Amino acid sequence: MKRIDAQPDEVCTTQRAAEMLNISVTSVQQLVEKGVIEAWKTKGGHRRIPVAAVLAYRAAQTHIEAAPPSERPSVLVVEDNAMQRLAYQRQFEAWQLPVELCFCENGYQALLQIARRKPDILLADIMMDGMDGYALVKTILADPELASTQVAMLSSVSQAELEARGGIPKGVVFFTKPVNFDELRGYIKACCAQSQRWNR
Known part of the structure; x- marks a missing residue:
């Protein structure tokens, strides 16, 4: 345009x-x-x-x-499906957004990565072996030091299943799979702008 x-x-x-x-x-x-x-x-x-x-x-x-790479907003994607991770990677490359992108395969790996560097944006699948997305997100929301992290959950689970797990946590954005990548891109851009405003 x-x-x-x-x-x-x-x-x-x-x-x-x-x-x-x-x-x-x-x-x-x-x-x-x-x-x-x-x-x-x-x-x-x-x-x-x-x-x-x-x-x-x-x-x-x-x-x-x-901004240099070290100062760009960081995005952590937690997804156990290799094909889905590849799809996210290709989308981010196509978008050419100024972010640092990192992938983890499960909640445990994500917590280790978060201990090394707090992400500005977290995208988490719900259904994963071991620590699933719900447990990961609740752990993050309970930590005051991670309060500024923008959190989104992405899953194909039904509304009934979501409600059975307690619904979508307050302040968390939910994307239904298959993900509308145009909407996800808008969300990431909004989070990047918000992160930049907080870090000024």
């Missing part, structure tokens, strides 16, 4: 914001829902976004992209 500029004192729609940022409308919606980009809704339910907020986000993304 062609990047479009505008005056900072204007407001715009999600479509125009997407064009200005050269990303999808879904990605803009993810950024708005996470509070990364300021917005409000009209009485008719349409989002309106200050152009100044869009420009500020674009400037933050430029800063992230210019």
